[in-house]
Amino acid sequence: MSPASVPRIVTSRLGYEDSHTLERYLSSGGYEGLRKALTMHPEQVAAEVDAVSLLGRGGAGFPAGRKWSMLRKGPVPYLVVNGDESEPATFKDHLLIERDPHQLIEGIVICAYAIQAAQAFLYIRGEFALGLERVTAALNDAYEHGAVGRDIFGSGFSLDVVVHPGAGAYICGEETALLESLEGKRGFPRIKPPYFPAAVGLFGEPTVVNNVETLSNLPWVMVNGSAAFTALGAGRSTGTRLFALSGHVHNPGVYEVEMVKTTFRNLVFDAELGGGVPGGRQVKALIPGGVSAPWFGPDLLDLPLGQDEVADKGSMLGSGSVVVMDDTTCTVRAAWRITRFFRRESCGQCTPCREGSGWLERILLRIESGSGRESDLDLLMDVCDNLSPGLAWPPQQTTICVLGPSIPSSIASGIRMFRDEFLVHVKDGRCPYA
């Protein structure tokens, strides 16, 4: 099936210049999903979402309906929307925030109704200035239109939505760090247990944290029903997903494709998607789900884009970003740059993460700059093993959050797949690609 024939669930309006306006939104079925939801019992709305197996699009892939059902009963819960999008090479929420803010707002109100929240916080990374403006303007219009605020569409349901800017810290994407940040503190991930914000979240109250893309699916689900959604994809990976494609491809960009029915090869090579690797060069490696994910070689290009399919091969779809590295790429340098990112963004609470990331970066830089030793490879693997015992995927939890145990992904992948390349750096005393 060609990807073009698949319904566009979250990108249907993006062809229009004015996709961010209320006029465009209303003229293309906007807020109909919310109107429908408001005629249903909140629990029915939640059941409908539970039925579609809407896997969280933020990275962990937890089913949204199940998450909502875990809310501690009693207090009025908060809804917190994760628009921090900082996993390197992930840029899909950026698109949804800037180009279809009403779809996101409608999704927020549907979710808030299902869980009976009274206040929702939309945390958007501070670098998205235009996105913050678009969402604020859309929210003003939505209040005016009666889609947000008091007595929404005459239903008796009221919701206040607050747009909250971040200020530049990757770790605030981790949901408990995000809650700390929203409370006006440093973005330190919280010690688990309690494991789930659904039990103890914002200001200690039960809280649902969902990703921007996850919630942007809800209007379509309400209008078209769960059967139409589950007709797409396969197994647990239903519906479509946005993939942010970058690196060595002709057409980098964000593509909405059907889950499982599309492969990495489709994404990278199909003319209407990535369009292939420039200069007729070969794919050397790809990062399947954000830089926290272990890499794949070209042998796995035909793997379907499905959560379990990718997990079975020891990696993850994660945040839905795919980075293509062609055969001119120095994998030592790539692993070094990714490790440098983690070193800069480690919040510093846990020793293995804070110290380990610095060690790893320095050793990789030493190898890349030609002053490495052969024993450095073992040293790298040893430090990696301290962060992630046995280098299993998903990793064991050795630290407060999974940033730490994700650091070894690129290094272990690089050494496993391209050991000779690391050794050539050592033997020749220089980078062969420099």
Added chain:
Amino acid sequence: MTIGHLSDEARRRAEELVALYPHPRSALIPICHLAQEQDGWLTPEAIAEIAELVGLAPAEVVGTATFYDMLHTEPVGRYVITVCTNIACMLRGAYELLEHAEDRLEVRSGGTTADGTFTLEEAECLADCGVAPVCQVNHRFFGNLSPASFDTLVEDLRAGRLDGEVPPHGTLVRVRRQGGLRVDPETVTTERRQMAEAIASRAEASGDSQT
């Protein structure tokens, strides 16, 4: 207590922000952004006033602010240029671009030009990888950069040709929030109960046994 460092307008907006949240402290970061729009960085006077607004000690404001890359506790140039060098941009020439920027602006990454016009920083992924390599100037994106287009950008900034889109120090959000309510928890509980009852009686009337 220091009063009157923030302009009347900024002060009013800061008070509005405080009122949006169940606890004033949540407004800390948004107010820091406001203060930076005014001064470019978080001056000690601004920090004292923010502390007073959110009910903290100045040291607590500094302690929080220093955690975040976008908040500056030292002066910065009128234009903060952040060049992304993370993996997607690196694969498309970001380090060559950063080197060019250093030569062109005659400043090392992390520094500010002698005339105080530009601060150059090496950024982590800015989430605009479809048009890599990218940079931001005062929070606004510029993509598909080459050394030549970077030079044009710098000239345009210097000449003030981009002041509309990229005002000095940057303005994070040029749109003001208009709607909004914060209801007291008791009203929420009462409304919820009434609504549940209304829905239940509607369901009963239509013979729906789902609930």
